[in-house]
Amino acid sequence: MTKSKKLRKNNVENNVEAMEQGWAIMEEGIAKLKNILEELESQFSSEEYMRLYTTMFNLAGRNNIDDDYICQQLYNNYKESVQAYIMSTVNPSLRDKHDEFMLRELVRRWSDHKVMVKWLSRFLSYLDRYFVVRKKVESVKDLGFSCFRDMAYGEVKHKAKDAVIALINKEREGGQIDRALLKNVLDVFVEMGKGEIEFYTDDFEDAMLKDTAHYYSRKASQWIFQDSCPDYMLKVEECLKTEKNRVSHYLHSSSETKLLEQVENELLVVYANQLLEKETGCRALLRDDKVDELSRMYRLFHNIPKGLEEVAKIFKEHVHSEGLMAIQMIEDATCNKTEKAGGARGEHALMTTFIELHNKYSAYTTGCFCNNAVLHKALKQAFESFCNQVVCGTSNADHLASYCDYILKKGGSEKISDEAIDESMDKIVKLLAYISDKDLFAEFSRKKLSRRLLFDRNVNDDHERLFLTKLKQQCGGQFTSKMEGMVTDLALAKENQNQFHEYLINNNAAIPGMDLTVNVLTTGFWPTYKTCDLRLPAEMVKCVQVFKEHYEAKTKHRKLTWIYSLGTCSINGKFDSKTIELVVGTYQGAVLLLFNDAQRLSYSDIKTQLNFEDDDLMRVLHSLSCSKYKILKKDPDSKFVSPNDYFEFNSKFTDKMRRIRIPLPVVDDRKKVIQDVDNDRRYSIDAALVRIMKGRKILGHQQLILECVEMLSNMFKPDVKVIKKRIEDLLARDYLERDAENPNLYKYVA
Amino acid sequence: MSGSSSKKDAPNSKRPFNSGAMDRFLAAAHKKLSSEAERIDQLFYSYAITPPWVIQPQGIDTLCSDLGIHHTDVRILMLAWKMQAEKQGYFTLDEWRRALTALRADTIIKLKAALPELEREVRRSSNRANFYSYAFKYNLTEEKQKFIDTETVCALLNLVLRSEFLPQVDALIHYLKIQTDYRVINMDQWMGFYRFCNEINFPELDNYDSDQAWPLIVDDFVDWIRSHRG
DSSP: OOHHHHHHHHHHHHHHHHHHHHHHHHHHHHHHHHHHHTTSSOOOOHHHHHHHHHHHHHHHHTOOTTTOHHHHHHHHHHHHHHHHHIIIIIHHHHHTOOHHHHHHHHHHHHHHHHHHHHHHHHHTHHIIIIIHHHHTOOOHHHHHHHHIIIIIIHHHHHHHHHHHHHHHHHHHTTOOOOHHHHHHHHHHHHHHTTTOOHHHIIIIIHHHHHHHHHHHHHHHHHHHHHSOHHHHHHHHHHHHHHHHHHHHHTSOTTHHHHHHHHHHIIIIITTHHHHHHSTTSHHHHHHTTOHHHHHHHHHHHHSSTTHHHHHHHHHHHHHHHHHHHHHHHHIIIIITSOOHHHHHHHHHHHHHHHHHHHHHHHHHHHTTTTTOHHHHHHHHHHHHHHHTSEETTEEHHHHHHHHHHHHHHHHHTTSSOHHHHHHHHHHHHHHHTTOSOHHHHHHHHHHHHHHHHHHOTTOOHHHHHHHHHHHHHHHOHHHHHHHHHHHHHHHHHHHHHHHHHHHHHHOTTOOOSSOOOOOOOOTTTSOOOOOOOOOOOHHHHHHHHHHHHHHHHHOSSOOOOOOGGGOEEEEEEEOSSOEEEEEEEHHHHHHHHHTTTOSEEEHHHHHHHHTOOHHHHHHHHHHHHTSSSOOEEEESOOSSOOTTOEEEEOTTOOOSSSEEEEOOOOOOOHHHHHHHHHHHHHHHHHHHHHHHHHHHSEEEHHHHHHHHHHHHTTTOOOOHHHHHHHHHHHHHTTSEEEOSSOTTEEEEOO | OOOOOOOOOOSSSOOSSOHHHHHHHHHHHHHHHHHHHHHHHHHHHHHOOSTTOSBOHHHHHHHHHHHTOOTTSHHHHHHHHHHTOOSTTOBOHHHHHHHHHHHTOOSHHHHHHHHHHHHHHHHSHHHHHHHHHHHHHHTOOSTTOOEEEHHHHHHHHHHHHTTTOHHHHHHHHHHHHHOOSOSEEEHHHHHHHHHHHHHSOTTTOTTOOTTSSOOHHHHHHHHHHHHHHO
16 A cells, blocks of 8 residues: 555545544534424533534535545435434424414424524535535535425425415404414415425415315305395405405415405406396496495406406496487477477587586596596497487587587676686587587587677677687687688778778768678688679668778778678668667668658569569568568568568557667578588598598508598598498599409509 | 411521422412401401491491391400400401401301300400400490490490399399489499409399498499398
């Protein structure tokens, strides 16, 4: 043997010996540790601690990294000791206990084990520093934990899980349990994962969730039949609250979402439709305005997938039927009476009812339904579904325009406050959003605006402009540009009038012969009015002449067209008893003036002299001879004017007032308005189609229709058939062509 | 123009076989073909008997009776198609030549014999749509005319589509006669009818989708059929 070999042999022998000696000391230490845990002995003294630590340290120092004999031995011995400890002490104690007692034992044993391992790893810390790293094995501590996990925990985990679940269910049924114990037990599960949650989830949570599902499934199947919808919902809320509470007290926080999901699933998802469709369900709650219950319903159904779809559907149906009911009621009450006055009130009743409905159900969507988009959409669809029906023979666009007119007239005569007007306008604009024929509304509004501006004495400029601003915000500038022009025209008219007065003052030759006010309207803005070639009485002719000279001097390149049908005049009627001032339309004035020169005139006389059309003349004569104020006597004295009648000035006429208005009834031109709007729509559709095709160059049929509808949606809802016709027209006019291969494809022809 | 004459001449003039026979054959063939062209022209002038030297309506009538067909027979329309005749009721020399050369018909007998083949050619799928649209254009007698009155259209449908799509044509003609919305038909609508007959199951109409780009008149026609089915 060489010297080195001999040395080595000695060393090896020495090492084995040293190992045996050192470990013996360690075993003593371990035994003491066990006793400490069993509370049979008190803590290590400092000397004991130092002795153990130093022995291990020295041993480890002798370790030769070539064979790692010492460290390997130490490591193995340690492992065996721990395992022996578990086998001999821990497992038996766990085995013979059950339920709560077993759980307590588990908690205690784990805690003890942690202490033991902590101490031992301190003693063996040298191993961690070098050996463990070099050999890439578990650290001393981890090894200790693994032994527990595999041998003790592994054996008892099923029992433990079952015991915990049993306790949870006991608590659910109202029993008292030791929450702290459960928290500790579940902490054991969690700690087994050393940072990962998988032991907790695999060995406990999964089973707990399944069990929870079963539990609530049973409960739900009872409750759904026994309980009313509100009661059931209360129970659900309660259960969710309790389970959440449970998590915060002893379950791991990661369980919360999964647990609540299980509960919601069993209580709500499975029975959602049944619950909503109960007699005491969603419809009943809406019917009875049970706001609290509806809020609860929202809260509960909000969290489950597609939960609100069914609720939204019922809500939509409910609002829809409320709308239809309102319409029916009003139709029955007012439209079946033929009174026009009653009809007018009825219109406003319709709009005010709609507004009330909208207020009510908007409050629901913002309140109970927390502004949820799905419910908002349901509300919108419901309103759209009944706001576009024809009521009392005319569309809601018309009704709404009448309502606006009514509000603005009232505002003009200051019967309602500014705030009330503002509020009403907001409501009107909101309702307008649901009406698809917005262009029809615009046209009716324009006509009514025109009458207000020209005939109403109490037009409030501010209100009118405010209303147009609100409309513009909602529908865009194109919608309101004409009406704004009209309002501006009237504002300018005053200025123009001043200029005219100045002209008259400065120009002696210009004598109209009477007080004359002329409103000059810009053609494009105002509705078109039928002009007639009225042969004015001489007195009026002079007026027109004078103004014409003034105007032509003022501006060039403008053509004036006189619309006498819109004018008013004041005439003094020198009756026998007294003179009464008559405020009449220009047409009526023209007829009356004829009687200055003739006592008795026939229908045809009047017609020829003034060059009236029959329908106009009949209306005029009717208003003067057959209505409330009989300024003219008609022969024969029948109710209606006929072309064979004769008329005389009724000198016997009198009235207690000194000034009376004799209005000319407005011709109902609704049909014409609708016709005009229809025509405009054709042009709009054409323009939209061309614009789209110009941009896209080539587009499929359905896509073209979709985009066209989209483009026009904020003015009206075009009929698909009409669009198709316009496309065909454009094809015929060579704006578009069909693709040769695919007849469903259109190409723009430049 | 009249048939091709130069056959494949070898680049060098040395011919391996009896070139003389070849030449004679070629000359004879050429002469035959030239004669054919001449005969075609001759035939033309037998119907175009006055200035301005085109076959006019009376000439066409005579032609029809010589061919043994009625002047409203679809085959005269097919002949016009073969000629790509531009003006209804008139055949020019070029048009005449175009058709008869293609048909290899230089006598009236041969022309008559060529008619069945012509029919088959028209009915071939590659030509059918072309013939159909030609039928419409052929009836646009005025310059810049874009539509044909419904009654003429009915007759035209009968002529052109009856043999293939009898039930559809009957239904369509019935509909066109009783409806009042459309007094005239344009090319797009005309082609719509053709597509309808070809693509849509009749009388089930189960594969008709009014959301597609069918002309409105076809949509209305389908609605009418469906409402009358009861």
